[in-house]
Amino acid sequence: MSADLVLDGLDKRFPGSPTPALRAFSLTVAAGTCTAVLGPSGSGKSTLLRVIAGLEDPDAGTVRIGGTDVAGVAAERRGVGMVFQRSLLFPHLSILDNVAFSDRVSGMSRRAARSRADDYLEMVQLQGFGERRVGELSGGQEQRVAIARALAAEPAVLLLDEPFSALDPALRSDMHDLLEAVRRAVSPTIVLVTHDRDEAARASDRIALVEHGVLLHEGTVREAYRQPQNLRAAQLMGGRNAIAGEVRDGRHHSALGSVPVPPETPAGAGTLVIRQEDVAVLADDGDRAAPSGAISGVVESVRVTGARSDIVVRCGDAALHAEAPPTQRCQLGDRVRLALPTTAVHVIAG
Structure with a gap:
C-alpha cells in the first residue's frame, strides 16, 4: 500500500x-x-x-x-x-x-x-x-x-x-x-x-x-x-537558548563562559544551543562541588506556565532559559548554578 x-x-x-x-x-x-x-x-x-x-x-x-x-x-x-x-x-x-x-x-x-x-x-x-x-x-x-x-x-x-x-x-x-x-x-x-x-x-x-x-x-x-x-x-522548535561564541579545545567559549561540547563538534565560530528543559537549575551551595560545565548566575525572572516554570538566569553578560517543576522554589535574585549536560549541548557552526 x-x-x-x-x-x-x-x-x-x-x-x-x-x-x-x-x-x-x-x-x-x-x-x-x-x-x-x-x-x-x-x-x-x-x-x-x-x-x-x-x-x-x-x-x-x-x-x-x-x-x-x-x-x-x-x-x-x-x-x-x-x-x-x-x-x-x-x-x-x-x-x-x-x-x-x-x-x-x-x-x-x-x-x-x-x-x-x-x-x-x-x-x-x-x-x-x-x-x-x-x-x-x-x-x-x-x-x-x-x-x-x-x-x-x-x-x-x-x-x-x-x-x-x-x-x-x-x-x-x-x-x-x-x-x-x-x-x-x-x-x-x-x-x-x-x-x-x-x-x-x-x-x-x-x-x-x-x-x-x-x-x-x-x-x-x-x-x-x-x-x-x-x-x-x-527557534521554530521552541528553543530559547542561543549563545554566540567560538569552539576551541573541546569547549565553547562565550559570554556564558567555557562550556564542554560533544567531541565531534568542529572548532571555529559557532552558536551554542541547548533546550531549556535540558538545563538543570541547582542551588548555589558553596560547600558542594559544581558538576562539570555548571555555570553560576542570578535568577532574573520566574514565570509559571502550567506544570512547569520558565526561569531566566543571568550569567554575566548572557542569560539562559531553564524549565523546572513549580515545586522547585526559585525567587528573583537567588544565586543558582546551571548544569548543562554535554550530551544536550549542540553548536551550530558559523
Whole structure:
C-alpha cells in the first residue's frame, strides 16, 4: 500500500505573489514512514501537499511516487489520499457509503464496497456507526470517517493537512493514538502538515521544518529538537537558548563562559544551543562541588506556565532559559548554578 515519496527541486509561485510558495524544495519520505511538515502559517505547507496530490502544478521540479514521476498524472490517478482540516464528508450519504465511495466509483459492487468500508470503520474504531449520517457525528468522529474514507482507496501516500487542528486537546490526543494504530495496521506513507510542535513529535518519525517555502531542516524528531541545522530551525522548535561564541579545545567559549561540547563538534565560530528543559537549575551551595560545565548566575525572572516554570538566569553578560517543576522554589535574585549536560549541548557552526 505504501511507496517512497521523493520531491526534488520543487518551485511554485502564484500570480501576483511577491515571493514563491515553494523554493527548490527537496524531501524524501520513505515508504511506510510519517514525516511531519512543520512551519508557521503561510510557509508553503499546504501548497506542498497540493503539489504532491496533483491539485497544483509545480513551476519546476519533480514528484516521484514509488519511483514514478507523476507529472501530468491526474490527481485521482496518483494513488494519493488526502484528509483536510474539515472532513468534507458527503452529507447525503450514510457513514458507510462515505467510506465506500471510492470503491463504488471504481466499479465495485455496493455489497463488496460496503463490506470493505466496514473493515475500515473498524480500523478507526467506529464499528456500528455505518448507518449514521454526518450530522450525527462529533468533530473527532467526522475526522475518523475522513481517514477511513481516504484509506479505503488504498493510497500509496496519505496526506494530512492539519486534520486535527480544530479539535480540543483531549480529542487531538485520541486522534494521535488512532493514527498510530492505523500505521501499525496498514503502514501508509504519510505526510502530516501541522503548526503544532507537540503533534509533529507525537505523530511522526521525522520532521521537516519549512519557512517561506524553503526547507530549513529535516531529520528525526530528536534531531529537530536537539540538533537543529540552523538557528531558525531551533527557534521554530521552541528553543530559547542561543549563545554566540567560538569552539576551541573541546569547549565553547562565550559570554556564558567555557562550556564542554560533544567531541565531534568542529572548532571555529559557532552558536551554542541547548533546550531549556535540558538545563538543570541547582542551588548555589558553596560547600558542594559544581558538576562539570555548571555555570553560576542570578535568577532574573520566574514565570509559571502550567506544570512547569520558565526561569531566566543571568550569567554575566548572557542569560539562559531553564524549565523546572513549580515545586522547585526559585525567587528573583537567588544565586543558582546551571548544569548543562554535554550530551544536550549542540553548536551550530558559523
